[in-house]
Amino acid sequence: MxxxxxxxxxxxxxxxxxxxxxxxxxxxxxxxxxxxxxxxxxxxxxxxxxxxxxxxxxxxxxxxxxxxxxxxxxxxxxxxxxxxxxxxxxYPRNAVLYARMIVEAADHRTIAQHATRLGQVAVADQARDGLADTLTHHQALHAALDELAHRWGEPHGTTPPAPVVLPPTTPCPRDLTEEQALIAALVADPTPLSRIGHWLRPDDFADHAHRALYQSIAGLAHRGETIDPLTVLWEAQRRGHLADGTLTPELTLTITAYGTGGSTDYHARRVLRAALLRTAAATAHTARTHANNPTLPIRHLLAVTRLAMGPLDEIRRRWHTALGEPTYSTRGETVGPVNDATVGAARSRTTAFRAPGMSEPTPERAANVPARRAAPNPPTSFR
The missing domain is CATH 1.10.860.10 (DNAb Helicase; Chain A)
Incomplete structure (x- = not known):
């Protein structure tokens, strides 16, 4: 148990x-x-x-x-x-401390549940070609973290967590088709690259070959060079993509010379949408892994979950930029004075009943307890 x-x-x-x-x-x-x-x-x-x-x-x-x-x-x-x-x-006198243990376990479960839902809707949105539910649950996870931060205090100075190994994933064939169509459209008309380059990055491509081709096209455009299938092949060779096996001359010419073409902005947004869904699934897996780790104190868990959500927050900002919408904001800082309820909850760590023979904390140990911050009037606070 x-x-x-x-x-x-x-x-x-x-x-x-x-x-x-x-x-x-x-x-x-x-x-x-x-x-x-x-x-x-x-x-x-x-x-x-x-x-x-x-x-x-x-x-x-x-x-x-x-x-x-x-x-x-x-x-x-x-x-x-x-x-x-x-x-x-x-010892009945330790009731407050027992309550704090229960709340901390419940908060771990809360983050795990929100992360699980985010991962599930990201997979579902990818299958049904949607996005709205993923954005909604992404915001819900942020709201849950904000609510916990109001009760426990915003973490500061937490070291980055150990990297979480993500399960292997297979790119969706529809996403690969969109990436190839975007490459062909850029070769046919590289003019939109100056616009979409602000919000679409090479890492957004699921296929390494398509990523290398996008980098090569962007490099040629940056130097003002002519862009056609042969110059893209030449730039890919200069960047080492042929030497490391990412591309072959035949694959490069096939994608760039015989692609379907189409609306560059449309294909670029489709590529970014697919990257957002993949990032959401990876973020959910990482957050759920941390939440299921009982060795993490709740403030440390808040910190590592914030860090894990960083890539998803960043790519969502770029998604809103691609749609021409206002800049996406994740949360507000938790600030405010420490009230009496918070102080009493914080002392629940040290005022638990001690059986006969147990030593009292020394002044030196008490002096080493760090000061903590809280939001004004939290409804439930265990600092």
Whole structure:
């Protein structure tokens, strides 16, 4: 069983043993943060009935009433399981710290869920030749990160994460056709290159040969050289694309001399759209991998997820530029004074109950605790 499930049991046991501690976690932990539906139902019942209406009621009477209330919404809550929860709580005084463990695990799941949805809709959009759902879920993932940053504080000075190995992918045949059509259109009329070159880059091509041809055409255009199939072959040779096996003379002449041609702007936007979908799928895989890593503290997870989303943010800005739309903005900075609720939540790390024989933190260790920033009045804060 995962540690956060033990924490859920310990917290519920603490609230059953000492009902007054419900108010300590009410503003920090929501029922939705619980992983198990039975725990969600019992915690919601505890929030709705924090103290027995009759001071003379025994603990057994109160526990039975809570079990009955929770049982109306979820299965698995019995008087025997309530006793198991109380036995699973080491120290009821640590209820706030148990709540923080639950919230951190829930936030990991939130990022993983949003990343999974982004990856799924990117694959679906590629299959049905769409894009809108990918852009919507990209923005939803940013909104989820912003919401977590308001509660935990924006990370600073985090080292870049280790690179995540992406699964091998096979380019879509339709995308390769669009890339080849764009190369042929540029050879036939390189004039639009000065315009599309601001938002279409060689890395946007899925095929390495098409990428090399686009680089060669752009190089010729930059120097003001004549562009035709032979000069493109010559430039590809000068850039080493023939020597490293990326291109062959036959392939170069086939694509540049016998392509279909067409609207350059249309094909260029199609190439960029396909690159955006591939980047979204790769970003989703990376973000999900980090979110499923339980060794990452939540602030570190926020930082590495922001970094992982950088390439997708950048290519989306270029997409809006290609459409002539306003510049895309990802998020706003989290700023604001630290309030009392945030300070109390931060102290939940160090004010947990200590069993006899456990040492108190030394002044030197306390002095090394870094200062943290928070947004104004976060609804749930564990800094």
């Amino acid at each position: 995962h540690p956060h499930l033990y924490a859920e049991q310990a917290l519920l046991g603490a609230l059953l043993l000492e009902p007054t501690r419900v108010e300590e976690v009410r503003g920090r932990l929501l029922p939705e943060h619980m992983y198990r539906p039975a725990h969600t139902a019992l915690y919601r019942a505890l929030l709705e009935h924090p103290a027995p209406p009759d001071a003379t009621a025994t603990m057994a009477t109160r526990v039975l009433a809570l079990v009955a209330a929770a049982g109306e919404h979820a299965a698995g809550i019995t008087p025997v399981y309530a006793h198991t929860l109380m036995a699973a709580c080491p």
